[in-house]
Ligand SMILES: NC(=O)C1=CN([C@@H]2O[C@H](COP(=O)(O)OP(=O)(O)OC[C@H]3O[C@@H](n4cnc5c(N)ncnc54)[C@H](OP(=O)(O)O)[C@@H]3O)[C@@H](O)[C@H]2O)C=CC1
């Protein structure tokens with residue numbers, strides 16, 4: 545039996561790539577898409593294959609038998625789609641970033657209440673998962689850390705979901721630390737970037753970029769840089785594919801792809 549999938553956000557940069565990936569994967573079946581624009585708006589590949597596009601998520605979930613919702617939209621809509629899906633015991637694979645902690649906690653609780661799998665992955669690129677994993681290891685030895693994330697200039701949220709997740713993973717192994725000079729002064733607001741428990745996060749937005757992150761560790765007489773670059777959005781597709789396969793066997797919420805990979 546093929547896994548029946550609905551994609552939310554099929555016109556987006558990620559959504560278009562995900563539509564191609566799902567259509568190319570013999571074990572997957574794209575049964576519909578959710579798009580906020582009218583049905584007349586053409587989404588590449590969908591019309592010619594006769595795949596229905598729904599403006600209303602409720603209508604989509606009512607009309608189609610769905611195993612997995614893949615959401616690649618914005619936090620505001622994603623939260624509503626995911627909550628609706630989980631309440632109908634439809635598993636979710638979510639790449640969307642920019643959720644509040646409260647939204648994440650509510651989705652977690654709803655997945656549990658409905659015994660339904662939900663993978664929220666701020667980054668689906670396997671290299672990015674390793675970059676975060678290696679950073680967690682390095683942080684045990686080098687507690688002075690700055691994260692520089694660089695993205696295309698159409699990205700809405702800052703810092704990136706990946707940078708937030710990286711800092712969170714590091715905080716699990718590093719004691720709280722105020723970095724830099726204790727009397728440090730910003731003569732221009734924002735010069736030192738954001739601070740998450742002392743870890744500095746800098747967000748660059750430029751045309752020409754896709755998705756890139758460096759985690760820089762400083763120690764006595766040395767620095768260590770762990771860096772990952774996504775050159776295109778195909779880099780995320782292997783992780784989405786894996787998440788769809790894994791979520792079929794899950795009955796709860798998982799935040800981060802490292803939790804379904806064997807990194808030992
Ligand atoms: N986890 C990962 O590995 C990755 C995650 N991302 C994340 O995925 C998300 C999508 O990224 P990307 O494809 O570049 O973004 P795009 O802006 O290209 O696509 C977003 C899509 O969501 C739609 N959308 C926007 N607002 C709403 C709304 N209120 N209701 C319904 N649909 C809406 C947009 O429609 P419209 O055109 O009408 O605005 C568009 O089709 C982002 O959160 C991004 O951070 C991105 C890359 C990798």
Ligand SMILES: O=C(O)C1=N[C@H](C(=O)O)C[C@H](O)C1
Nearest residue numbers: 641666667699704705706755
């Ligand atoms: O918006 C993007 O493009 C990306 N968003 C994700 C994030 O916020 O970390 C993942 C990747 O960096 C690309």
